[in-house]
Amino acid sequence: MVVDVRNYTKKLKGRNVLDGVSYKFEGGNIYGLYGRNGSGKTMLMRAIAGLIFPTDGRVLIDGRILHKEISFPNDMGVIIENMELMPQYDAFDNLKILSKVRKTATDEDINEALEKVGLHDVRKKKVKTYSLGMKQKLAIAQAIFEHPKLLLLDEPTNALDE
Numbered sequence: 617m618v619v620d621v622r623n624y625t626k627k628l629k630g631r632n633v634l635d636g637v638s639y640k641f642e643g644g645n646i647y648g649l650y651g652r653n654g655s656g657k658t659m660l661m662r663a664i665a666g667l668i669f670p671t672d673g674r675v676l677i678d679g680r681i682l683h684k685e686i687s688f689p690n691d692m693g694v695i696i697e698n699m700e701l702m703p704q705y706d707a708f709d710n711l712k713i714l715s716k717v718r719k720t721a722t723d724e725d726i727n728e729a730l731e732k733v734g735l736h737d738v739r740k741k742k743v744k745t746y747s748l749g750m751k752q753k754l755a756i757a758q759a760i761f762e763h764p765k766l767l768l769l770d771e772p773t774n775a776l777d778e
């Protein structure tokens with residue numbers, strides 16, 4: 617998989633929050649974005665996820681133009697800042713409901729992801745009773761349970777224990 621960001625500019629309220637960003641992310645690698653608060657890391661991830669439209673430039677996912685040829689990267693897991701989970705459901709059901717969209721993940725995939733993040737023992741507890749870190753773990757499970765090729769993780773370690 618290749619994520620090719622080409623000359624991407626996003627203007628908000630008269631200011632360029634992304635200003636001609638170009639970078640090619642190649643499959644099989646882990647990339648980290650670092651920079652000052654407000655420098656545009658989250659915005660760049662939103663751009664790659666197809667959640668914002670460019671003012672100029674484009675994102676290509678495996679050569680296909682986002683918002684033109686495809687609406688979203690079709691094999692993506694994502695955590696973007698303060699994700700809302702469904703608080704009235706338990707952890708298992710949160711993932712079960714999400715799995716109805718793509719219809720690729722089995723109950724085993726869900727349990728495996730919950731096990732991986734350390735929530736398996738509390739999977740039947742309503743998410744509204746979870747601590748901040750437990751919710752973050754569920755957000756991570758949500759991103760990985762369908763084994764996507766592209767994982768976009770914005771501040772994934774927020775509130776996590778060791």
Ligand SMILES: Nc1ncnc2c1ncn2[C@@H]1O[C@H](COP(=O)(O)OP(=O)(O)OP(=O)(O)O)[C@@H](O)[C@H]1O
Nearest residue numbers: 628629633634651652653654655656657658659660
């Ligand atoms: N809805 C909005 N309207 C106008 N400007 C915005 C909006 N959302 C974000 N910005 C601006 O876009 C810039 C980039 O924000 P972004 O959230 O991408 O920063 P960041 O690098 O992720 O910061 P942090 O390290 O704090 O997470 C910031 O200067 C911010 O003020």
Ligand SMILES: [Mg+2]
Nearest residue numbers: 657658659770
């Ligand atoms: Mg950010």
